[in-house]
Amino acid sequence: MAESTGADQDITSSGLVAAYEVADDQVVTVGQVTAVKGTTEDENKHANYLETLPGELIGIVASHTDILDHAPGPTEASIHKKKSTALHALRLTCKALLRGSEDEWNRRHTQNMVVRLAPGAIHAIMSFYWSPKCFARVAKVDFFPPKTTELQTDFMIGAHATDFGHLLEGFLRKLSCLQSVEVHDLWPPFGIKQGTSPSLEVSLLLRTLERVEPPKLKRIVLGSLILSTSSIKLFLRAMGQNLRCLSIQEVDICSGTVDSMLACIRDNLHLNELHLGALRHTEGNGHVWFLDAEHIASAREHKWFRGTLSRKLERYSIAWRRLEAIGEGAVKLAINRSAAAFGE
Numbered sequence: 001m002a003e004s005t006g007a008d009q010d011i012t013s014s015g016l017v018a019a020y021e022v023a024d025d026q027v028v029t030v031g032q033v034t035a036v037k038g039t040t041e042d043e044n045k046h047a048n049y050l051e052t053l054p055g056e057l058i059g060i061v062a063s064h065t066d067i068l069d070h071a072p073g074p075t076e077a078s079i080h081k082k083k084s085t086a087l088h089a090l091r092l093t094c095k096a097l098l099r100g101s102e103d104e105w106n107r108r109h110t111q112n113m114v115v116r117l118a119p120g121a122i123h124a125i126m127s128f129y130w131s132p133k134c135f136a137r138v139a140k141v142d143f144f145p146p147k148t149t150e151l152q153t154d155f156m157i158g159a160h161a162t163d164f165g166h167l168l169e170g171f172l173r174k175l176s177c178l179q180s181v182e183v184h185d186l187w188p189p190f191g192i193k194q195g196t197s198p199s200l201e202v203s204l205l206l207r208t209l210e211r212v213e214p215p216k217l218k219r220i221v222l223g224s225l226i227l228s229t230s231s232i233k234l235f236l237r238a239m240g241q242n243l244r245c246l247s248i249q250e251v252d253i254c255s256g257t258v259d260s261m262l263a264c265i266r267d268n269l270h271l272n273e274l275h276l277g278a279l280r281h282t283e284g285n286g287h288v289w290f291l292d293a294e295h296i297a298s299a300r301e302h303k304w305f306r307g308t309l310s311r312k313l314e315r316y317s318i319a320w321r322r323l324e325a326i327g328e329g330a331v332k333l334a335i336n337r338s339a340a341a342f343g344e
Contacts (some may be wrong), residue, residue: 111139117186117201118146119164122171132174140180140219143205145187161200168208178214182221197254198226206231210238219245229256229281233264245273253281258290259339266335274331276323291321291338301337305330 115121172178186199202225209217217239232253236243246265253261258279265274279290304315307329314327316334325334 110134110137112142113138113140114142114144116146117143117183117205119160119167121146122164122167126167126171126174135174136176138175139177140182141175141178142182142184143186145185145201161204165204165208168204169212172208172212172214175214177216179216180219180221181209181214181217183223183225184221185224187224187226198228198231202227203231206235210235213238216242218242221247221249222251223247223249224251226252226254228254229261232261236264237268240268240270243269244271246271247275248277248279249275250278252287253279257281257283258288262335262339266332270328271331272326272328274323274325274334278321289321291318291323303330 113125115125183202183205186202220239220243236246246269258281265271276290280287282288300320301316301318303317304313306312307314307327309329310327312327314325314330316325316327316330316337317323318334318338323334323338325331
């Protein structure tokens with residue numbers, strides 16, 4: 001048991017010791033194990049949590065604690081001074097570690113970015129004090145819906161939509177190395193019948209990507225959306241030169257049919273990977289599902305083969321409401337097989 005005698009205990013780079021007053025005559029010290037009255041054994045094990053830090057990190061913290069005020073004073077003042085000095089040292093250390101690790105942190109954690117498709121969220125990201133190098137590191141962006149329906153209804157105003165389109169274009173142009181874009185769960189606002197029209201956010205995003213044409217964009221994922229065939233076809237043709245992977249899942253085609261979209265994919269893109277699932281379009285008063293039960297009996301296939309040009313193994317799989325293909329030849333063959341069953 002350690003007792004506080006009022007004498008100063010030096011905190012130097014050779015040993016980091018910080019004393020904290022917990023009772024009239026008892027302290028918990030960092031640097032040696034000291035039990036505290038009234039605590040359990042498990043609680044005492046956590047009293048020395050700083051000792052679990054890497055030794056080099058403790059050494060860096062300790063290197064900032066060499067200069068102390070050794071003027072004599074009451075015990076409480078002495079302990080308070082040691083606490084203040086240790087806290088100041090920790091702040092200096094955190095700043096030093098931030099400056100030394102910022103580039104590595106950006107490299108690791110800014111390659112993938114999750115963005116809510118709303119003006120406030122885009123403004124917040126662009127207001128960060130990032131250098132162009134930080135934006136250039138971003139390789140993947142996932143777009144999600146705004147947090148509230150109020151944000152969505154604001155987009156219905158034409159002027160707001162135009163301003164948001166310019167803002168979105170400025171944001172995407174900063175991402176010079178963008179390779180992947182994912183768009184999820186952007187259904188129309190409440191009050192608009194599902195399947196009747198695409199959400200304005202999605203339309204703005206697709207048109208903006210058409211204008212920007214990210215030169216390194218190779219992968220696009222569209223999920224849980226309402227789109228028109230014409231907008232998808234225009235978008236895919238604009239992206240077709242570099243696009244290699246396409247995934248469209250749980251999408252309602254509000255205008256046009258699924259088979260015309262498949263023809264566009266087959267004739268205009270050079271995909272190495274294609275994933276389609278749960279697609280449907282409106283016909284009369286109901287929905288027609290892509291590869292539904294009435295079509296799948298003749299279309300269910302799972303096939304491997306070697307590509308004619310690449311000589312690499314390719315495969316495709318056609319199942320209930322789902323199509324997957326790996327390899328350029330497999331993509332075209334799978335679309336032809338599924339379109340034949342779907343009634344193209």
